Amino acid sequence: MITTLAVSGYRSLRDVVVPLSPLTVVTGGNGSGKSSLYRALRLLAQCGDGQVVGSLAREGGLQSALWAGPESLAGARRGAAVEGTVRKGPISLRMGYASDDFGYLVDLGLPQPTGLPTAFQRDPHVKRELIFSGPVMRPATLSMRRRRGLVEVRDGRSWSQVRDDLPAYRSVLREYADPHVAPEISSVRDQIRSWRFYDNIRVDADAPARRPQVGTRTSVLAGDGSDLAAAVQTILESGFDDLERTIADAFDGARPEVLIADGLFDVAIAQPGMLRPLRAAELSDGTLRYLLLATALLSVDAPPLLVLNEPETSLHSSLIEPLARLITAASMRSQIVLVTHSRALADALQADNGDRVSEVVLDKNLGETVVQGQGMLSKPPWEWGSR
Incomplete structure (x- = not known):
């Protein structure tokens, strides 16, 4: 450490x-x-x-x-x-x-x-x-x-x-x-x-994460999120259900899926009440950002140190507590340094982690x-x- x-x-x-x-939370x-x-x-x-x-x-x-x-x-x-x-x-x-x-x-x-x-x-x-x-x-x-x-x-x-x-x-x-x-x-x-760094990964209409990509086994999400679908599929095939649980926790029972056609991978979210899963290009900025964060934090190969800069950006307030639970779960496998403007996120992490967390x-x-x-x-x- x-x-x-x-x-x-x-x-x-x-x-x-x-x-x-x-788990170090940097505020100010x-x-x-x-x-x-x-x-x-x-x-x-x-x-x-x-x-x-x-x-x-x-x-x-x-x-x-x-x-x-x-x-x-x-x-x-x-x-x-x-x-x-x-x-x-x-x-x-x-x-x-x-x-x-x-x-x-x-x-x-x-x-x-x-x-x-x-x-x-x-x-x-x-x-x-x-x-x-x-x-x-x-x-x-x-x-x-x-x-x-x-x-x-x-x-x-x-x-x-x-x-x-x-x-x-x-x-x-x-x-x-x-x-x-x-x-x-x-x-x-x-x-x-x-060490891995994730800082405000793009979620705009032209973001790499919204486009289908050729998929190969991906144990670490790229810094720009371009291999999101392949990284999600790698997690799903690993046999652990952490990603499914955190998406269900954040979005009322939704689940991540990967749609594959002619070797191209496209990530999607299947939501209760919807006739079909919504592809990455259709997801809101906040939903896609949360999926990117979850994939980065739960990648198959956990890094010794993971550094996040303002992960709460563009997330609705209802996602702060699920995000805190996600970060807590990831901190059991990696040391985490988190820079944040969100007082609510810092407080939630303090409540969930006790002596394991410090605020700077x-x-x-x-x-x-x-x-x-x-x-x-x-x-x-x-x-x-x-x-």
């Missing part, structure tokens, strides 16, 4: 350390930093498949994604005017997590001027990557360290050099994860790659995202180290 998520220097997240439980007002926290976690996951540099470039480059305030707000909190100061540390975007086995930390910074012409000025550089065991990064708990192009793995009490010329735009998780030489790197990469309330203080009620003693321990 992921026990701690830490982000420093990303948008309003100047320095945030968040404790995670089996508009502009409090919920979406930034979700996107930072997604950026961290993209280190596993080499997409983090491209994602930041599409956000406008590292300069656009960085914390826009001063390095320290100590003076402003004492009543002084907010103003820039001479930096004591390098400009950086840092992200990391700790888990029951290994933790990972990545430090992204601005490229060093080389004097050579280049069209890739928006590409951030990986300055540092660390893999460690335990809840906090310490020199004694490190099993892999990367500084610029140099990659080393621990070999007993000494360090063994793996590579000294790793390009600054590539993560060690993408480029070097030999399970025989560096099993820790391989383990962290596989863990991160298995985000707030703004002088433009900085803070965890409400978190103090020096309640903040999870975390160390960034230095370059």
Whole structure:
């Protein structure tokens, strides 16, 4: 289980350390930093498949994604005017997590001027990557360290050099994860790659989920929902009835079906009193969204971590309690991080899960995202180290 998520220097997240439980509900007002926290976690996951540099470039480059305030707000909190100061540390975007086995930390910074012409000025550089065991990064708990192009793995009490010329735009998780030489790197990469993110899947008239698709066995719903029918059929054939029960719970005894013609799969909902099932193209936005969420949460291959961003969007209030029961059922198989605006959904999850659920309330203080009620003693321990 992921026990701690830490982000420093990303948008309003100047320095945030968040404790995670089996089911973590992230709430807060508009502009409090919920979406930034979700996107930072997604950026961290993209280190596993080499997409983090491209994602930041599409956000406008590292300069656009960085914390826009001063390095320290100590003076402003004492009543002084907010103003820039001479930096004591390098400009950086840092992200990391700790888990029951290994933790990972990545430090992204601005490229060093080389004097050579280049069209890739928006590409951030990986300055540092660390893999460690335990809840906090310490020199004694490190099993892999990367500084610029140099990659080393621990070999007993000494360090063994793996590579000294790793390009600054590539993560060690993408480029070097030999399970025989560096099993820790391989383990962290596989863990991160298995995380799943679902954020406002399209349900408009032209959404991929509304069109028949060629179907093959699908144990994981795609991020855009394009293989919905195949994923539903895979769940139905698995022998478990969780999907049928959650659809019946939400829609008064309705049941999901998959219509197959010439190898094309089309999902449908059969409702009591209707002469025929309604195909995906005929379903309301809310009904289709709920079916997509149910399929994502109940996929045959449960991920170790599943992250949902505002799943209540376009759902009628009558579906909030069934959605809470669905998320509760999924949290028995996967750790879940849920970002939501819905107070009703957060309350329903609290009522259903007891000590398994924790609520993280985000707030703004002088433009900085803070965890409400978190103090020096309640903040999870975390160390960034230095370059």
